[in-house]
Amino acid sequence: MTSHYRTCPLCEVMCGLRVETEDGRIVRVRPDADDVSSHGYVCPKGVALGELAEDPDRLTRPMKRAASGFVEIGWREALAEAAERLRAIRAAHGNRSVAMYIGNPAVHNTGLLLGGDLLRRSLHTISRFSASTVDQVPKQLSSWLLYGHQFLFPLPDVDRTELFVILGANPLASNGSLLSAPGIRKRLRGIRDRGGRVVLIDPRRTETAKVADTHHFVRPATDAFVLAAIARELLADPAPTALPVEGHERLAGFLAPFTPEAAAARSGMSADAIRALAADLRSASRAVVYGRIGTCTQRWGTVSSWLVDVVNLLAGHLDTEGGILFAEPAIDLIAAGLIGPGSRGRWASRVRGLPEVMGELPVATLAEEITEPGEERVRALVTLAGNPVLSTPGAGRLDAALGELEFMVSVDPYLNETTRHADLILPPATSLASGHYDLVFHHLAVRTVAKWSDPVLPMPEGGRSDFDILSDLAVRIGRGRGPLRKRLRARVLRAIGEAQVVDWLLRFGRYGSRSPHKLSLRKLRKHPHGIDLGPLKPSLARRLRVPAIDLAPALIAGELQALAADLETAPPRLVLIGRRHLRSNNSWMHNVASLVKGRDRCTLLVHPDDAEAFGLVDGGTARVKSEVGEVVAPVEVSDEIMPGVVSLPHGWGHDRDDTRMRVAREHAGVNVNLLTDPAVLDGPSGNAVLNGVPVQIGDRRGQEVSAYLEKPVVEQLSGGVR
Ligand SMILES: Nc1nc2c(c(=O)[nH]1)N[C@H]1C(S)=C(S)[C@@H](COP(=O)(O)OP(=O)(O)OC[C@H]3O[C@@H](n4cnc5c(=O)[nH]c(N)nc54)[C@H](O)[C@@H]3O)O[C@H]1N2
Numbered sequence: 210m211t212s213h214y215r216t217c218p219l220c221e222v223m224c225g226l227r228v229e230t231e232d233g234r235i236v237r238v239r240p241d242a243d244d245v246s247s248h249g250y251v252c253p254k255g256v257a258l259g260e261l262a263e264d265p266d267r268l269t270r271p272m273k274r275a276a277s278g279f280v281e282i283g284w285r286e287a288l289a290e291a292a293e294r295l296r297a298i299r300a301a302h303g304n305r306s307v308a309m310y311i312g313n314p315a316v317h318n319t320g321l322l323l324g325g326d327l328l329r330r331s332l333h334t335i336s337r338f339s340a341s342t343v344d345q346v347p348k349q350l351s352s353w354l355l356y357g358h359q360f361l362f363p364l365p366d367v368d369r370t371e372l373f374v375i376l377g378a379n380p381l382a383s384n385g386s387l388l389s390a391p392g393i394r395k396r397l398r399g400i401r402d403r404g405g406r407v408v409l410i411d412p413r414r415t416e417t418a419k420v421a422d423t424h425h426f427v428r429p430a431t432d433a434f435v436l437a438a439i440a441r442e443l444l445a446d447p448a449p450t451a452l453p454v455e456g457h458e459r460l461a462g463f464l465a466p467f468t469p470e471a472a473a474a475r476s477g478m479s480a481d482a483i484r485a486l487a488a489d490l491r492s493a494s495r496a497v498v499y500g501r502i503g504t505c506t507q508r509w510g511t512v513s514s515w516l517v518d519v520v521n522l523l524a525g526h527l528d529t530e531g532g533i534l535f536a537e538p539a540i541d542l543i544a545a546g547l548i549g550p551g552s553r554g555r556w557a558s559r560v561r562g563l564p565e566v567m568g569e570l571p572v573a574t575l576a577e578e579i580t581e582p583g584e585e586r587v588r589a590l591v592t593l594a595g596n597p598v599l600s601t602p603g604a605g606r607l608d609a610a611l612g613e614l615e616f617m618v619s620v621d622p623y624l625n626e627t628t629r630h631a632d633l634i635l636p637p638a639t640s641l642a643s644g645h646y647d648l649v650f651h652h653l654a655v656r657t658v659a660k661w662s663d664p665v666l667p668m669p670e671g672g673r674s675d676f677d678i679l680s681d682l683a684v685r686i687g688r689g690r691g692p693l694r695k696r697l698r699a700r701v702l703r704a705i706g707e708a709q710v711v712d713w714l715l716r717f718g719r720y721g722s723r724s725p726h727k728l729s730l731r732k733l734r735k736h737p738h739g740i741d742l743g744p745l746k747p748s749l750a751r752r753l754r755v756p757a758i759d760l761a762p763a764l765i766a767g768e769l770q771a772l773a774a775d776l777e778t779a780p781p782r783l784v785l786i787g788r789r790h791l792r793s794n795n796s797w798m799h800n801v802a803s804l805v806k807g808r809d810r811c812t813l814l815v816h817p818d819d820a821e822a823f824g825l826v827d828g829g830t831a832r833v834k835s836e837v838g839e840v841v842a843p844v845e846v847s848d849e850i851m852p853g854v855v856s857l858p859h860g861w862g863h864d865r866d867d868t869r870m871r872v873a874r875e876h877a878g879v880n881v882n883l884l885t886d887p888a889v890l891d892g893p894s895g896n897a898v899l900n901g902v903p904v905q906i907g908d909r910r911g912q913e914v915s916a917y918l919e920k921p922v923v924e925q926l927s928g929g930v931r
Pocket residue numbers: 220221313344376377378379380382383384385386410411412413415427428429430431432501502503504507786787788789790791792793794795900901
């Protein structure tokens with residue numbers, strides 16, 4: 210038996226695993242107690258990595274659509290046909306007619322990231338979409354506006370803070386996002402052991418609430434009101450900062466309407482609690498506010514993200530130990546110039562005229578870019594590691610639109626809800642057969658760590674890695690087109706492979722050849738548990754890409770005015786939010802038996818008062834309707850969710866006969882994104898609105914009973930957990 214030390218590629222946390230193999234097969238996956246970052250922490254998904262790699266439903270050969278269904282074909286034939294069809298459609302209808310969608314696992318896979326970049330360059334299309342616009346793009350936009358770079362992600366210094374305020378994140382289920390800190394439960398406990406406090410603001414009393422000192426219920430999509438009120442309080446006496454900051458007066462003007470009372474009326478969090486939180490943030494020497502998916506995937510995603518940082522700044526916790534810090538990893542994509550500072554509005558979507566953000570268009574508009582007639586409509590689509598039919602809003606419409614494409618190719622190991630529309634599926638071998646270095650997630654990590662993982666499994670006979678597939682496609686598509694330099698880059702990178710690229714980036718980085726650390730691939734190979742380079746340090750003052758942090762840029766000023774106008778809006782009677790479960794990961798791990806066993810997790814959470822009002826019973830079913838669709842889901846009655854709010858998790862809806870995910874098929878669940886509305890977006894970023902979606906409840910026969918039932922909204926929703 211051989212032990213391999215490997216970074217888990219499944220979520221942002223990057224736990225160290227010990228993978229034991231025999232004869233090229235995985236025997237066991239265990240936590241790596243010596244990993245310098247995770248120190249033996251692991252979650253059930255990491256342990257299931259072997260099952261995932263050896264899932265019999267994984268595709269092993271390219272699949273081509275035929276009249277009788279999918280048939281296996283050879284790699285050469287598949288790659289040649291994919292390149293030829295894409296080139297032909299592009300030649301006939303222009304660059305824009307070929308679109309690309311990149312899903313979440315792409316960022317967790319070194320070869321896919323590098324190969325995907327080559328393919329993107331060779332396709333040369335502005336029809337670019339990704340999971341970023343159902344996720345964190347408001348954060349990127351906010352960082353670009355505030356600091357001049359989209360990748361300067363504000364990270365809460367969880368290991369040194371004394372007051373940790375969390376909005377719209379459930380790290381005990383998700384393990385943390387834009388916050389790579391393995392073993393978050395222990396770290397949150399650490400705050401309390403130091404005499405500090407954890408405050409959670411969430412419409413649901415989540416798993417994280419159980420380790421928090423205080424939990425405040427907040428109505429979905431009203432965080433911006435609370436944050437604006439806190440910022441308004443802080444502006445009366447902002448903390449001194451060494452950073453250059455301007456626009457205090459302008460900001461004060463825009464924030465004037467957001468009194469704690471006004472914010473309380475709209476959000477359900479009490480005015481006293483809002484005032485107390487502002488005062489505590491200001492008086493604590495080490496404190497930090499952190500907002501994640503619940504604050505991003507909603508109507509006020511950008512302004513909420515922006516206000517989180519502004520509150521930290523005004524309270525004196527930006528770029529400070531125990532406050533917000535910014536990572537400077539060993540391979541620093543910002544310093545290396547490998548990721549641009551940011552952009553907005555360089556081009557627009559064809560149908561709705563939505564501005565490009567960070568080089569992409571909102572995925573919420575993909576369906577109409579395909580279906581709306583016009584010469585440059587999207588006729589071909591390449592999906593890389595994505596399942597937008599389950600993960601993006603208005604999924605029903607997208608599902609139908611994919612059927613109208615002239616050609617679709619998916620680089621994906623599964624025949625699932627999205628790839629079933631493809632003409633060709635190009636399945637990579639498990640990423641465990643390739644080397645791994647986290648190019649992205651070290652930018653989100655609370656400690657600076659460098660780690661390389663060598664392949665754990667041999668490349669299966671006839672198998673190809675993501676990098677092989679994508680770089681091959683890139684070279685074929687680029688052939689005879691574009692500047693020689695670019696075509697050579699694709700060929701050279703393809704020839705040397707991703708490990709060599711990582712080696713160069715390490716050597717040229719701040720811990721590389723010219724530093725005492727002398728990091729290189731060779732050195733990292735000698736340290737299979739990783740090398741710890743210490744905690745983050747304040748660095749923003751020297752890394753700011755703007756002359757001064759502007760507290761009220763035009764785009765945000767416009768949003769604050771819209772937000773002020775919305776203070777008067779009566780909230781919908783019932784809104785929908787999402788949730789995550791520790792044993793799930795977006796849409797694609799439901800085919801692993803050990804992860805889906807147990808009771809049904811795709812349930813509609815309903816508060817007892819609402820259950821009574823709508824005639825729902827625990828264990829029964831409910832028909833949930835929105836502006837764009839409806840689903841019938843099992844009901845779970847619980848007072849952990851606030852009245853007026855229901856919750857359904859995403860990534861489910863595996864009830865198709867033409868997919869090949871047999872375990873998932875038996876635990877189908879429903880697709881919540883049939884309910885989310887692609888017409889409603891976070892304005893500045895185009896991010897999808899997946900939380901705070903107005904819905905109605907009907908009974909089993911479809912009669913509407915909820916519509917706008919008059920029921921007093923609970924007045925006093927805030928309060929301590931214990
Ligand atoms: N186990 C597991 N881990 C995962 C994933 C997974 O699917 N499963 N997905 C990974 C991915 S891709 C991501 S991006 C991260 C996300 O990581 P997190 O941001 O931690 O995501 P969630 O666990 O969904 O927690 C979001 C919380 O926001 C709350 N919420 C909803 N709407 C609002 C609102 O308007 N205001 C406030 N204040 N709260 C709101 C919800 O009740 C929920 O508790 O998780 C990653 N990790």
